[in-house]
Amino acid sequence: MVTTIEIGRLLRAGTTGFVVGCRVSQIDAPSFGALVRVPLEAGYQIYGLIYDIHIDDDGLVRQLVTAEGIDEAVIADNRVNRNVPIEMSVLAVGYQQDGQVFHLLPPRPALSLDAIYLCDDEELRNFTSAGRFGYFRHILRANDLPIGDLLAAHLNQVQARQVKAGNEDWAVEATQELIVLLRDDYATLMSVISTLADAVPEAWNRVRS
């Protein structure tokens, strides 16, 4: 069954990524490393990975934390009624055109207020199985992001879905591909390996053996 979970709407975008704004009530669904999509015109949609979830403060919130005990209604007011900005930063990792998935930067970005959806299991498998992990390139290029943790979170989420669909080797192949891609960057490789060992230990042990 295809589930459609809208996680927010687009605030600003560029070719390499975009920022999504959402209500507090929507914050339960998305998580760090999750794959999201922005459906645009017929047959075209952009894929991205959430690499940061950001909650801003403001003067009132700073003042409220100085009070002894905050009433539930006041907390609810600040979360539901006030314009507390929750922003999710997304790294563009590919797009789909007429049913075909490309692990390339999207030809044109999404527009303001476009709805962003969490990819369901099938979409996640389709995107991550297409080609040969070409989208890792976009992640590894983003030097200012916590690459190791982002990959770990992503692999952890995808592996469970791939195994469920009978693809036991996906995480092993993904790990091997990362080692190949990072063979000339020892520092990053070590950082990524240490996080993968925590996130997908079985795959890592198989790669080592």
Next chain:
Amino acid sequence: MSLDFQSIREQVKQLGENAISRAQQLQDKRTQALELLKNNSQNVAGLRQKVETVVRNHDLSLRCALPVIEQLTASFPLPVLPDEMTVLAADGSQITPDRHAEVNFAVINVGAIQLRQGSSDPPDTTITSQLLYDEQLYSTTGTITDAKLALMRDLNERTILAKLAKKAPPPVVTFTDGPMELWIGVAGGSQDIAENAEVLEAYMHSLSKLDGLGAITAGYVDKPSANLVVRTLEVAMTQQTELSEIKNLHPLRWVTDIALYRDIIESGERSPVFALQSRSAKSYKGPLALHFFYLNVGQPGRPYLARVDIPAWVAENPESLDILHAALIDQCRVMGVRPYPYLLHRAHETAVVKLQEKEQVTLMIAQELRERGLTLGELSSKQSAKQAGGRARYEW
């Protein structure tokens, strides 16, 4: 840099030199005022009578506090907060007409917020926006004044509160920011004053509705600078033979009421309730008659006093007074170290019109007029020059 800082520097030095002696004078006067307050604390009826005599015989416009029943130095502890009640706050803001702009209009925006005490549900917010244009921007003698807009805003605040209070489960506490007394004696001709009197009448009508609903109503004055009680003490200390000169006698000038009560009412306590004696307060009759008390909303050891204006129907009902007292302290404590009623702040946040929103309304009006083939007014040269911005730094 447009200030002459050298000149300002000289004046600041002068200010500093005067400050020491002024602080000493102020302290002396405050001590004197405190003595008078204590000495007259139980003379409620006598003091009241003296003030009424002064108003009747010497100064119709005397503005001061009229003791009611409670002793002047009495303080009242924080009552228990009811388990359930409705708390309603409203605040307003306005866009004033701008003759320099391409299109001329005004907006009165009022935000209200309603909280059900005892529930964890978020409060409900309501916004009412009123666009004023064409004839509405003019009074009998000229263009609408800022004071008139402020009056209309105050009226809209009370109107929305009355509307919401009607549907809210009791007990209902409503408050707005600022005094409950409206100022209608603005500059302008008698026609303007008559028009303002119409607004005042509508305001009274809204207050009467709140009274009819049994809603506990108040105006919250943050950091008040009034000397209403101090002025009463000035009357008290003036000899009978000098009372005819009371208008010019201000022996306790600079001492404020909050300086007087700062050390008398502890954290969470309120002062005695006074009636407001002023020329305009006479318009508020019967259950609408204006009263006030001071409330220490600060923390122990850090007094912070606010003035709370209330109508007679609240002042004369001890249960209503207690509910209001407890509700305001509870609201102020939500804000932590800078006490102020949380819901009033939220009502302000809801109502405030930002520059960007003003520009958006301007664009909406301009678009509407253009679509109907009408020509817009011209931006004034003065405004155009202002919008051109300052000199930019050349960067390479």
